[in-house]
Amino acid sequence: MRILHIAHVVGARPNFMKIAPILAACAELPSLRSTLVHTGQHYDGAMSQLFFDQLRIPRPDVNLEVGSASHAQQTAAVLQRFEPVLLERRPDLVLVVGDVNSTLACSLAAVKLGIPVAHVEAGLRSFDRSMPEEINRLVTDAIAELLFVTEKSAIENLEREGVDPARVHFVGNVMIDTLLAHRAAAAASDVVERLGVRAGEYAVLTLHRPANVDAPAALRGILEPLSDLSRTMPIIFPVHPRTREALAVHAPLLSAGHGIRLVDPLGYLDFVRLMGQSRLVLTDSGGIQEETTILGVACVTIRENTERPVTVTNGTNRLAGTTSEGIRKTIVEVLKAPTVVVPPPPLWDGRAATRIAEILASWGRDR
């Protein structure tokens, strides 16, 4: 039997929940062999190791230990350090997930050596090229051989960009595979009790996009309506490392009413339970828009756009924009309206990784 050797890449926190079910599904098929490479883009225990432990991701075979730096430096470090790994281990395919700098850099290193790339979560577009993730998505999709997509908008985007439909596979959402697989374990988390809040009576906040947190005026505009909301209910804010420093100058806005309570980044199981029991989630993350859709919890997205429109049409997501007025208005609407139960997006059924592994095995046979 011909074996297809796949080098799977992870780098940053949102990659870990995506790779976990893919590695598990590939391990089921004897014609696939997996090597796991961690670029080390995220390296704190709370941003990385905790997720490996909770999601039972095997220990990486290689860690490139690139750490934090400017975009050019971080991307360059991954390129330089990944190339010798590819030369030494000679995988038949490199599989990347999501839209972080590691995704882009590893794809580029691979195709330059003639190694085909598979991109999981391909075709998503915010149409906002000031987002680093949008550039990472565009470039990765342009050079990848196999494009695995989560929603129909992605198929249309790739078609519009002239991609051969034979390269595109609509498989569903691996992040939701992980969510469904860990819902029961998350239910056992005591995070809600530990934080001393009551189910349905608090909000959860995450913010880390450079456009939202790097400029003090932009961050203030976002925090003001949230500070108002905190007079009605406590807001729990697990803080991404890049956001913590930026918050220091806004201390008065954080301490109004019940307060916006800053806590350290949470593990996966705690965070899923915290979201699941909340009244609403406020976020600028991509993945959280998808998770709240399946959890049936209202999501207010603090961005002008989303590359995941199915979470608005078939989910609980609302785009609030980034102005104080927009955010305030959307919060009021969400708190007034009952959360409407809609059918989940097509193929978000917990089997996306199985579909991916089967397509990879068949692609390997046909080569």
Ligand code: UD1
């Ligand atoms: C990255 C991704 C973003 C993703 C996010 C999720 C890119 C371009 N961005 O953004 O798409 O939504 O991860 O978390 O790849 N830091 C630590 N410890 C860590 C990791 C980061 O302290 O373990 C700090 C560093 O000070 C660093 C900053 O966070 O400067 C930003 O980290 P970086 O990986 O460059 O980008 P993120 O903002 O995390």
